[in-house]
Amino acid sequence: MRATxxxxxxxxxxxxTAVTEDLRELASLHDREVTKEVMEELKRVDFPYNLGLQxxxxxxxEACSLLKQAITEWPETIDEALLDELASDFSSIYLNxxxxxxxxxxxxxxxxxxxxxxxxxxxxxxxxxxxxLAKNWxxxxxxxxxxxxxxxxxxxxxxxxxxxxxxxxxxxDEHPLRWFKEFAARVSARCATAFYAGIxxxxxxxxxxxxxxxxxxxxxxRPSAEEVERRMKALNRPVGMxxxxxxxxxxxxxxxxRRLQKQLELSDAKAS
Numbered sequence: 384m385r386a387t388x389x390x391x392x393x394x395x396x397x398x399x400t401a402v403t404e405d406l407r408e409l410a411s412l413h414d415r416e417v418t419k420e421v422m423e424e425l426k427r428v429d430f431p432y433n434l435g436l437q438x439x440x441x442x443x444x445e446a447c448s449l450l451k452q453a454i455t456e457w458p459e460t461i462d463e464a465l466l467d468e469l470a471s472d473f474s475s476i477y478l479n480x481x482x483x484x485x486x487x488x489x490x491x492x493x494x495x496x497x498x499x500x501x502x503x504x505x506x507x508x509x510x511x512x513x514x515x516l517a518k519n520w521x522x523x524x525x526x527x528x529x530x531x532x533x534x535x536x537x538x539x540x541x542x543x544x545x546x547x548x549x550x551x552x553x554x555x556d557e558h559p560l561r562w563f564k565e566f567a568a569r570v571s572a573r574c575a576t577a578f579y580a581g582i583x584x585x586x587x588x589x590x591x592x593x594x595x596x597x598x599x600x601x602x603x604x605r606p607s608a609e610e611v612e613r614r615m616k617a618l619n620r621p622v623g624m625x626x627x628x629x630x631x632x633x634x635x636x637x638x639x640x641r642r643l644q645k646q647l648e649l650s651d652a653k654a655s
Contacts, residue, residue, distance in 0.1 A: 392543065395600060399539045399548075401435020402593060406536030408434070409589065412582055413486070414529035416473045419461050425454055431585055438592050446588040450581030472576045476583075477528075484569035488526035491562035499524050501619055506558055510534065513541070528566070531559050532586065535593075545601060552597040555590060556611050563587050 417425075424430075431450050438447055457465065475481035485491065485498070493500035503526040510517060510525060515537060517525040538551040567583035574580050598605045606614075 395548075396543055398436075398596070398600075399543075403536045403540040405434045405436055405589070406532055406539065409582075409586055410529045410533040410536065413477070413532060413586070416470045417578075419466060422454075422457060422461050426457065430454060434589075436589065436593065436596075438588055440588070440592060443588040443592050446581070446585040449577070450585045453577035453581045456577070469576055469578060472574050472579050476570055476574060476579060482570060482573040484566055484573065486528040486566065487524055488528075488531070488558060488562050489524065491565060502526055502558070505618070506531065506534075509554055509558075513537065526558070528559075528563070528586075532590075535559070535590070548597055549601055549603075552594060552601065552603075552605075555594045555597075556606060557615060559590055560594060561608075561611065561615075563590060 429451075431447050438444055476484065477486050487498045488502045488506065489498050489500040490496055492502045503524045507517070507520075507525040513534075515534065517523070517527075517530050523530075535551060535554065538547060538554065541547050564587050567587045570583045571580040574583075594605060
């Protein structure tokens with residue numbers, strides 16, 4: 384890994400900040416239904432051309448154009464019928480698996496094709512390493528698409544060390560870039576709205592170009608898909624052997640709740 388000059392460091396810092404903000408916005412669009420206010424804001428800011436990382440590849444520019452066109456076609460006044468159509472499509476993609484395109488990594492990368500398998504535990508171990516806990520993890524597994532996108536943003540925002548960028552690249556290789564493309568292809572072929580087709584395709588292209596930029600910054604070529612699969616095969620363990628980290632996180636969460644309850648009790652005692 385090469386050393387960086389002060390000018391390069393400043394550019395990398397700007398790059399990290401911009402990408403962090405982009406990923407938070409993308410994560411939110413995969414996380415919950417768009418409201419009228421969000422739709423009006425997307426129109427106002429010229430999304431996705433307002434993002435900090437402007438896609439440069441032919442595929443990236445096509446993804447931008449597709450998403451922009453979908454937003455441009457929204458009427459001047461957004462009505463309930465359009466909101467209901469988008470809400471229904473969101474539910475079909477992210478909530479009830481109507482399109483058979485699960486938003487969970489385990490379904491795509493485990494032999495069983497089920498949620499909460501080894502890939503989810505691997506993602507959870509990443510979160511634990513960087514002291515983050517997925518929101519509502521008991522109801523929505525850690526390998527949900529928006530959580531993985533949000534976690535990439537978390538890594539990008541952590542510090543100014545190239546080592547952290549290297550970790551970001553590794554997480555991209557080992558997790559989202561192994562399944563997002565297939566997820567996006569299936570959703571875009573089956574979903575009912577151009578907006579969500581555009582969102583999933585754009586997200587894939589964004590992460591691909593982000594990974595290419597990290598390869599340039601780190602002066603380290605991207606591994607091939609075959610190399611990544613060999614690496615992950617070496618990491619895989621039987622599911623029965625990887626349940627302990629999940630239980631540890633559950634225990635930690637219960638302990639946090641007990642400490643918080645104790646603090647509240649003490650506060651009440653002092654107040655009285």
